[in-house]
Amino acid sequence: MSKFNFMPILIVYLSVFGLKTNAQIIDMEVSASTFSIVPKVGTPAGHSRSGNNIEEVYEDLKSTLFLFKQGDNKLCLVTSPLGVHYKGSLHEFCVEKLSAILKIPEEAIITNSSHNHTIPFLDVSNKERPEEGTPELLSWELGREFMTKFENAAMQLNKNLCPVTVEWGVAEENRITYNRKGVRFDGTTYFMREEDRLAKVGKGYHGLIDSDAAVVVFKDYKEKPVAALTFFTGHPVAAYNPEKMISYGQFPQTASEKLSNYLGGIPVGFVQGCAGNINAKYMLTGTIDEAKQLGEYLGETFILATELLQPSKRIGLEWKKEIVNIPLAILPNESKLKKDLDSIDDFIRRGKAGDENTLECVGMNFPLALTPPYRANLIEGVRPWYVWALEMHKKNKLNDLPKYFPLEIVVARFGDVGFVGMPFEPFVETGLKIKREAALPYVLTCGYTDGSYGYIPDADGVDDLEYMSGSYRYRQERPPYKAPGGDACAEEALKIICKFAR
Numbered sequence: 001m002s003k004f005n006f007m008p009i010l011i012v013y014l015s016v017f018g019l020k021t022n023a024q025i026i027d028m029e030v031s032a033s034t035f036s037i038v039p040k041v042g043t044p045a046g047h048s049r050s051g052n053n054i055e056e057v058y059e060d061l062k063s064t065l066f067l068f069k070q071g072d073n074k075l076c077l078v079t080s081p082l083g084v085h086y087k088g089s090l091h092e093f094c095v096e097k098l099s100a101i102l103k104i105p106e107e108a109i110i111t112n113s114s115h116n117h118t119i120p121f122l123d124v125s126n127k128e129r130p131e132e133g134t135p136e137l138l139s140w141e142l143g144r145e146f147m148t149k150f151e152n153a154a155m156q157l158n159k160n161l162c163p164v165t166v167e168w169g170v171a172e173e174n175r176i177t178y179n180r181k182g183v184r185f186d187g188t189t190y191f192m193r194e195e196d197r198l199a200k201v202g203k204g205y206h207g208l209i210d211s212d213a214a215v216v217v218f219k220d221y222k223e224k225p226v227a228a229l230t231f232f233t234g235h236p237v238a239a240y241n242p243e244k245m246i247s248y249g250q251f252p253q254t255a256s257e258k259l260s261n262y263l264g265g266i267p268v269g270f271v272q273g274c275a276g277n278i279n280a281k282y283m284l285t286g287t288i289d290e291a292k293q294l295g296e297y298l299g300e301t302f303i304l305a306t307e308l309l310q311p312s313k314r315i316g317l318e319w320k321k322e323i324v325n326i327p328l329a330i331l332p333n334e335s336k337l338k339k340d341l342d343s344i345d346d347f348i349r350r351g352k353a354g355d356e357n358t359l360e361c362v363g364m365n366f367p368l369a370l371t372p373p374y375r376a377n378l379i380e381g382v383r384p385w386y387v388w389a390l391e392m393h394k395k396n397k398l399n400d401l402p403k404y405f406p407l408e409i410v411v412a413r414f415g416d417v418g419f420v421g422m423p424f425e426p427f428v429e430t431g432l433k434i435k436r437e438a439a440l441p442y443v444l445t446c447g448y449t450d451g452s453y454g455y456i457p458d459a460d461g462v463d464d465l466e467y468m469s470g471s472y473r474y475r476q477e478r479p480p481y482k483a484p485g486g487d488a489c490a491e492e493a494l495k496i497i498c499k500f501a502r
Contacts, residue, residue: 027315028414029069030218031160032227032267033153034260036060037145039120043138045245046083046121053135054120058248058288061119062257063150064269066227067102067157068414070317075412076102076109076157079229079269081116081236081249082146085423086452093124093147101154107321110410110421113448114252114272117240122146162226164218166312166415168442169305172211176251176294177234179207179428180279181466189466193367194285209233210273210428212435213301214444215259216417217309225263230256230302231444233273233428237283238291243374248288251280254295259302272448274422274431276455276486277468284369310441312415318500319412324492325404326456329482334393341386344379351376362473363465382473401479407453409489411496418443418500420493422486423451427468429458430486437494439501456486 038060042053063080076098078084084094091111099106123139124147130136182192182200190196197205210233217228236250252270260268282290331337340362347361351372358372359365362382366375392398412419418440422430424447431445455471457464462485464470472478484491 026163029161030164031157032066033156034064034267035149035153036062039247043120044135046119047117052245054245054247056246064267074104078111081114084111085113085448112271115448116236116250118246118248167309168216168417169308170214171301171305173213173301174211175297177209177278181277189464190365191467215305228268230270233275234278234280238280238286239288241284251295251298255298258299262303271446274426274428276425276427314416321410324489327482328479331389337390348376364467385473411493413500416441421446421449422489424453425455426486427458430490433490439498459484459487
């Protein structure tokens with residue numbers, strides 16, 4: 001449902017010494033609240049396929065809630081390093097609690113995760129307290145801490161609403177990320193990990209990235225910042241290794257904290273861009289010091305962006321949620337599926353036996369930094385898809401397969417600033433298409449919003465099979481995508497933005 005209301009309040013600032021008048025219109029209110037939790041060593045990790053526990057904890061993990069209001073129109077945004085966007089118990093808790101406290105419909109709540117890979121698992125279920133001394137108890141206790149602090153933060157939002165103007169600034173940051181989708185001479189693609197980046201393309205490579213480090217600052221009638229949103233595009237995976245898990249906020253939190261301090265300690269939330277094929281440096285091989293350095297880089301650039309702030313010419317708050325149908329392709333033929341399944345079984349057998357020569361299988365490649373058994377574990381994840389696809393052939397059910405995959409996007413506008421949230425891992429090409437063609441001066445193009453449907457490549461990548469483009473094979477009973485792929489969301493978002501920009 002689209003919601004908008006125009007009830008402007010004119011605020012006039014007079015500069016006596018400069019003998020000039022600067023009139024700004026304030027018709028939107030904003031409040032924000034930040035809270036943090038600290039996991040303990042031994043807490044189950046939230047992003048590890050092997051079920052490992054956290055071995056080191058480096059800092060707290062901050063989440064920030066925003067409430068936007070214009071007249072009777074309200075919109076709430078949850079930003080967090082934790083998996084608040086995953087359609088599970090954590091997401092449900094956040095949405096249901098905010099809806100009850102703020103007295104707004106659940107559709108007026110947006111959840112966005114930075115997609116941080118170094119986080120704990122939070123148990124926010126209704127189950128009874130687990131047994132003492134178990135990792136499950138640590139997740140349960142951490143979940144209760146999160147729930148209590150989340151509720152307290154949410155209860156501050158309505159009473160702290162403040163009339164604001166909207167200003168935005170962008171600076172370039174190209175030291176942190178690189179495009180991790182490599183292309184071989186034969187045209188096939190591969191996941192470019194840190195060892196590939198250094199050995200095959202050179203240390204200075206970054207390829208096609210979104211280098212925007214964007215800041216949206218909300219200021220009161222005295223032109224004092226009261227809250228801010230930050231935006232950048234890249235998997236926060238520095239100092240991440242799934243076989244040796246840590247807890248750390250990564251560059252989104254370090255950079256946002258740096259900006260918060262610069263702006264006087266105001267709440268700052270981070271929203272993640274279209275990072276499906278964009279990686280932070282040092283994945284699997286980096287140190288915590290290297291990870292912190294990336295955060296310092298981004299923080300410096302966020303501060304630079306605040307020195308380039310532009311006031312919005314438009315007023316108002318608008319938002320809309322819309323269903324988009326992603327087209328699906330046909331399944332591979334039986335011969336190809338059987339050949340791939342034999343290759344998978346051989347890879348799993350050799351990997352579990354410790355064979356170091358288990359580096360490529362069914363279009364995916366694996367780094368030496370992971371042990372052979374863990375590589376086998378990753379390939380085991382796609383095996384059920386091949387079994388299912390062969391069953392569809394054997395049972396002659398190919399015509400029964402879906403032709404589209406429906407999902408819901410959200411499009412919003414705060415003054416001159418647009419926001420597009422997609423419930424999957426979009427490729428950078430999809431985000432850049434929105435920015436390039438949008439009718440608004442600037443758009444925060446975000447994945448990891450209100451859902452977690454995996455990687456969906458752009459129109460040019462739907463036939464590739466490296467980990468990201470071929471990840472539909474980790475999703476049960478989903479055929480491959482076909483063009484325009486994730487760009488279908490960009491096309492629909494651009495139509496809505498055009499209406500909002502009038």
